[in-house]
Amino acid sequence: MSGKSRASRGRGVPRLGRYALRAASLAVALGVWQLLTSLDIDLWLRFSQFPTVADVARTFADRLSGPDYWTDLTDSLTRILTGFLLAAVLGVAAGVLVARSRLAEDLLGPVLEVVRPIPAIALVPVAILLFPSNEQGIVFITFTAAFFPVLVSTRHAVRALTPGWEEAVLTMGGGRWRILASVVLPGALPGIFGGLSVGIGVSWICVISAEMISGQYGVGYRTWQDYTVVNYAGVFVGMVTIGVLGWLTSTAVELLGRRLTRWLPRTSYVAAGRAPRRVNRAAAAVPVSPTTQEGVPHDQLV
Numbered sequence: 001m002s003g004k005s006r007a008s009r010g011r012g013v014p015r016l017g018r019y020a021l022r023a024a025s026l027a028v029a030l031g032v033w034q035l036l037t038s039l040d041i042d043l044w045l046r047f048s049q050f051p052t053v054a055d056v057a058r059t060f061a062d063r064l065s066g067p068d069y070w071t072d073l074t075d076s077l078t079r080i081l082t083g084f085l086l087a088a089v090l091g092v093a094a095g096v097l098v099a100r101s102r103l104a105e106d107l108l109g110p111v112l113e114v115v116r117p118i119p120a121i122a123l124v125p126v127a128i129l130l131f132p133s134n135e136q137g138i139v140f141i142t143f144t145a146a147f148f149p150v151l152v153s154t155r156h157a158v159r160a161l162t163p164g165w166e167e168a169v170l171t172m173g174g175g176r177w178r179i180l181a182s183v184v185l186p187g188a189l190p191g192i193f194g195g196l197s198v199g200i201g202v203s204w205i206c207v208i209s210a211e212m213i214s215g216q217y218g219v220g221y222r223t224w225q226d227y228t229v230v231n232y233a234g235v236f237v238g239m240v241t242i243g244v245l246g247w248l249t250s251t252a253v254e255l256l257g258r259r260l261t262r263w264l265p266r267t268s269y270v271a272a273g274r275a276p277r278r279v280n281r282a283a284a285a286v287p288v289s290p291t292t293q294e295g296v297p298h299d300q301l302v
């Protein structure tokens with residue numbers, strides 16, 4: 001067996017173990033839920049009021065076989081993706097502009113800082129008055145929720161860039177657009193995707209709340225309707241759906257970020273007393289005196 005095959009096999013076994021551990025933790029949580037609700041445990045928390053896991057699973061199966069569930073799913077995903085994509089584009093553009101231009105900071109900064117602390121869900125009355133349809137208002141709420149995390153993260157990431165990179169491009173004859181394309185946006189990508197990860201989570205919170213208040217169809221709307229008719233199993237179906245959708249979209253953003261920033265050195269958890277499994281190739285190519293390696297943490301060498 002080649003060294004490469006042994007390394008791949010060594011990495012695969014711990015990964016399978018981690019997946020098994022995650023699945024086991026989820027199974028234990030569901031088992032505790034089923035036990036507490038089936039036995040009608042009422043200590044300080046009233047688990048007798050909760051539906052059991054079996055009840056939620058049966059309701060979930062019934063919903064999957066009907067058309068309304070998929071209509072709700074499509075509407076919520078359309079709203080979240082439309083608002084989030086608008087927020088991603090405009091948030092990054094505004095963050096770069098405010099960070100790079102004193103005039104833009106003076107003109108836009110005060111307005112943005114006054115509006116930013118206002119919860120997006122508090123803008124529902126504004127959306128109802130401003131937009132001719134509830135659909136456009138919900139997209140506006142979703143956009144607002146994601147816009148400010150992206151804006152703030154982008155602004156801080158751009159301001160934290162090393163000035164020497166920009167000076168190097170200027171020395172080689174590059175202009176503003178060259179600096180933007182070669183230094184500013186690539187250098188700020190880790191911070192930008194940090195804001196996108198936060199923004200997609202906040203967007204789900206706000207879009208569900210907006211659907212509960214003024215929506216027609218959507219996961220949030222259906223969850224609220226189940227609550228009004230005292231269908232608690234249906235409420236939990238909506239909660240599980242929201243959780244899964246939020247996890248999938250957040251994972252998609254994270255994977256895209258890793259793909260676009262694959263040039264960054266990656267660090268992984270290393271158990272105490274073990275040597276790191278992977279070393280940054282660029283750092284490994286730099287000759288370092290053996291005397292300087294002793295007592296220096298691995299992350300500083302990389």
